[in-house]
Amino acid sequence: MSALINKxxxxxxxxxxxxxxxxxxxxxxxxxxxxxxxxxxxxLVTSTIPGEGKSTTISNLAIAYAESNKKVLLIDADLRRxxxxxxxxTSSRFGLSYLLTKQCKLEESIIDTFIPxxxxxxxxxxxxxxxxxxxxxxxxSLLDDLKSLFDIILIDSSPLMPVSDxxxxxxxxxxxxxxxxxxxxxxxxxxxxxASLRNAEANIIGAVxxxxxNHKVSYYY
Ligand SMILES: Nc1ncnc2c1ncn2[C@@H]1O[C@H](COP(=O)(O)OP(=O)(O)OP(=O)(O)O)[C@@H](O)[C@H]1O
Ligand SMILES: [Mg+2]
Numbered sequence: 001m002s003a004l005i006n007k008x009x010x011x012x013x014x015x016x017x018x019x020x021x022x023x024x025x026x027x028x029x030x031x032x033x034x035x036x037x038x039x040x041x042x043x044l045v046t047s048t049i050p051g052e053g054k055s056t057t058i059s060n061l062a063i064a065y066a067e068s069n070k071k072v073l074l075i076d077a078d079l080r081r082x083x084x085x086x087x088x089x090t091s092s093r094f095g096l097s098y099l100l101t102k103q104c105k106l107e108e109s110i111i112d113t114f115i116p117x118x119x120x121x122x123x124x125x126x127x128x129x130x131x132x133x134x135x136x137x138x139x140x141s142l143l144d145d146l147k148s149l150f151d152i153i154l155i156d157s158s159p160l161m162p163v164s165d166x167x168x169x170x171x172x173x174x175x176x177x178x179x180x181x182x183x184x185x186x187x188x189x190x191x192x193x194x195a196s197l198r199n200a201e202a203n204i205i206g207a208v209x210x211x212x213x214n215h216k217v218s219y220y221y
Pocket of ligand 1: 051052054057083159213
């Protein structure tokens with residue numbers, strides 16, 4: 001694996017000594033420490049507003065896990081502005097929206113990516129009712145089935161403002177990672193987002209401060 005990265009948002013490389021790659025590996029280690037009391041098998045990423053770096057963070061974290069020999073599944077639960085199929089250059093035809101509406105089989109939807117140990121369930125075709133789909137019991141039972149197939153399931157989602165799709169999913173996951181784009185989101189807005197997750201009884205395991213300017217990723221809990 002050598003020159004995957006600069007073209008896309010995928011930064012972690014096994015052969016890379018890059019500071020950015022190291023930051024995601026450190027993030028993985030920190031999450032493992034944060035989950036000593038409760039095993040985290042399903043981890044959701046969300047943020048306050050669009051464009052804070054959720055998809056970048058969860059994809060690079062997934063690669064870090066895969067490179068440490070974990071069997072990893074990434075799910076694109078951002079049914080409004082999906083992006084993981086583009087990042088990993090796969091089809092989004094048989095993805096989550098099709099699975100939840102029983103229009104495809106589980107085995108059709110799990111795609112191997114170019115990263116060993118890393119599989120992807122893309123968003124599937126965009127639907128008109130993402131909130132209702134994610135709110136259904138179908139997602140809970142799907143996650144239960146997937147937990148026995150993978151060591152860790154990492155889930156991308158939409159931002160909390162202006163829609164609440166990710167609140168629904170957060171309550172179904174073992175942990176939530178909150179991405180904050182340094183200098184872009186207002187402190188009060190981020191605090192409101194975190195409060196709404198707490199109200200939804202989400203288990204926030206930490207915040208990632210994403211600084212695009214210098215590819216810096218810091219973790220706080
Ligand atoms: N740490 C980083 N360093 C450099 N560029 C970054 C970093 N994080 C994100 N970006 C860039 O910022 C843009 C938005 O990132 P990304 O798509 O991950 O955000 P998002 O929160 O998933 O957005 P959306 O809310 O639209 O789903 C992308 O062009 C991505 O390449
Ligand atoms: Mg995204």
